[in-house]
Amino acid sequence: MVRSILSPLDFSVEELDQLMDLADDIIRDPAKYAHTCDGRILATLFYEPSTRTRLSFEAAMLRLGGKCLGFHSADSSSATKGETVADTIRVASCFADIAAMRHPKEGAPLVAASKSTIPVINAGDGGHQHPTQTFTDLLTIRSLKGHLDNLTIGMCGDLKFGRTVHSLIRALVRYANVKFVFISPKELKLPSYIRDDLLIQNNIAFREVTKLEDVLPSLDILYMTRVQKERFFNEEDYVRLKDFYILDKKKMNLASPDMLVLHPLPRVNEISTEIDDDPRAVYFKQVKYGMYVRMALILTLLNIKPE
């Protein structure tokens, strides 16, 4: 049976461990995997522009020896002629062995997966799910910290609309003794379905604060997010909140020497470029982990093992 990945929780903790073990092995010995996807094709079906995610998927497939085809905006696909997502994936299934789909409409990859004969990876559907970003975040933390349990994780910025934050919380609550500190202006606090339905119901330790400086010394991980203009209906609110938090050298001096700073990128003003050279700023390393975890995911879904 064809398996697709639509949400980060489609993998159990054990399966996630296996995925990250495989990513670790690829990092250790990339040559062993350089031809594992010879003759295989990845279809990148991107109905909206994306730089990092698409390049990351394509780099992952190319580094496994495979090839890529696809489109990079809805304008260059049959969607402009009114073709449904279901028909597009049926056609892509004839050409490719696996597909990565980004779509501005939430649930589009689910529709695709239900009609597809090849594995479909959700590469982001609106404000809904972005599982490979979560896998990237988990691999980054596990690789650089050595574990995913017993961590105090600060999440800062737009916690209301940020899908990466919501997905990461859902994934991390499955590990033991993970504590959260949520840092946001009151307008951008966590929605109740995460706060009440997930954290409170499962007795997960968390605090909600507005001042970053107060909590910085207690954090093992600081996950920064961008306040996204497209989520606001009111320009005035966006302007008022966009620079609410700026992580700079002064604030980094308050943090522990082992604290790591992650960011799903792109960043705007929330992380000052003056800390880019700080060894604790790992958001560009995070991009590389993203490629490795996508390599591991492609191999897993295609059920390919190196010889």
Added chain:
Amino acid sequence: MSETEKRKQYKLNVGKIEEGFVIDHIHPGRAMKIYNDLGLDKLDCSVAIITNAFSMKMGKKDMIKVEMPLREYDLDTIAFLDHRATVDIIKDGEIIERPHLELPKTITNVIKCHNPRCITSIEQELDHVFYLTDPERGTYRCKYCETEWVNQNTRK
């Protein structure tokens, strides 16, 4: 006025049905919604709608009598619209069954997803499917975008 007199005064004379079903104990004012959502307006059979009838249990209630066999999927729709209602299935003028109603686990094409970012907003042929995620609060979530839909019809 005694309860018996009250009942007499409010008693409506709607004849017994031979074969069909009676939806009883409907929350007052909700019968027309059930009538429309079950598509009873499209049927060529006798349908009686009684609103604000006297009820010992509820004070007031609505009722619908339909002279046509119950379709199985109707039960889910009735339960979703008013899970405290009761349904009597009638054959040869007698009640032969009173199926238990509970909030359906899945509801298809009864409510629509109103999230403008949902794939159902642009692909018209997709079914609008919702899953029950919290029976206590009557919360459903869209199969595609997981947008919450709280069933206001849920009565404690």
